[in-house]
Amino acid sequence: MEIKYSKKKQEMRKDPVYEFIMRAKDAFVAQSNFVMGATVAVVLVLGGVLIYNSVKKSGYQKAQEAFGKALIAYESGASSAGGENLYKAVETFKAVVDNNKGTPQAIYSAYILGHVFLRQQRYDEAITWFNAALSKNPHTGFVGAGAYEGLADCYEAKGNLDEALNYLKKALNDQRNRYRAPVLEWKMALISKDLRKFEDAKGMCQKLLSDTASSATGYKQKAENLLTQIRVQEKS
Numbered sequence: 001m002e003i004k005y006s007k008k009k010q011e012m013r014k015d016p017v018y019e020f021i022m023r024a025k026d027a028f029v030a031q032s033n034f035v036m037g038a039t040v041a042v043v044l045v046l047g048g049v050l051i052y053n054s055v056k057k058s059g060y061q062k063a064q065e066a067f068g069k070a071l072i073a074y075e076s077g078a079s080s081a082g083g084e085n086l087y088k089a090v091e092t093f094k095a096v097v098d099n100n101k102g103t104p105q106a107i108y109s110a111y112i113l114g115h116v117f118l119r120q121q122r123y124d125e126a127i128t129w130f131n132a133a134l135s136k137n138p139h140t141g142f143v144g145a146g147a148y149e150g151l152a153d154c155y156e157a158k159g160n161l162d163e164a165l166n167y168l169k170k171a172l173n174d175q176r177n178r179y180r181a182p183v184l185e186w187k188m189a190l191i192s193k194d195l196r197k198f199e200d201a202k203g204m205c206q207k208l209l210s211d212t213a214s215s216a217t218g219y220k221q222k223a224e225n226l227l228t229q230i231r232v233q234e235k236s
Contacts, residue, residue, distance in 0.1 A: 114133055149180065152167035186208060
């Protein structure tokens with residue numbers, strides 16, 4: 001009952017920001033005042049988590065508008081073959097980071113850039129942007145903490161499993177990531193198994209099996225299977 005490393009790679013290559021980008025775009029478009037340049041509510045949702053509410057200061061409004069344009073360009077590029085629209089989105093996100101340091105939009109932009117470069121397998125660039133997205137600012141919500149998981153995915157792809165595990169631990173210990181706990185525990189179990197840290201891997205599997213949250217349901221059979229595989233490896 002072999003659980004192959006490719007399964008982890010497939011999970012990594014899914015774009016976790018795409019859903020919130022689509023929903024954020026809808027929130028922008030739904031507000032006609034945004035097109036007129038007035039202050040609007042910015043709502044970014046991933047996994048049902050509200051990460052930002054309203055922006056009123058003029059400096060933040062400019063950052064908000066630039067970020068909104070980048071989101072729309074990103075969505076257009078993601079839904080097509082990429083190309084010019086995706087390039088424009090990347091450059092716009094970079095400008096948001098450079099011109100609006102300290103704002104939530106700069107953090108969001110760095111986070112999205114990290115995922116863009118991760119998908120392109122440009123891991124060192126992705127690491128740079130995920131590091132830029134790390135933030136304790138409460139207005140950045142899950143993004144400021146979610147960047148830890150992005151860093152873990154980068155290091156895993158580079159073959160540095162110890163560093164990947166280190167960042168997954170940081171992600172799991174950040175309370176803003178509690179809704180991601182089953183995913184993070186599963187990733188940690190797989191990497192710990194690959195590193196032959198069997199006790200750690202079994203510990204993560206047991207956490208998944210005892211978790212009563214609905215988000216953990218899909219991982220329980222996987223955890224059982226992994227425990228079986230680990231027991232076999234321990235005897236060999």
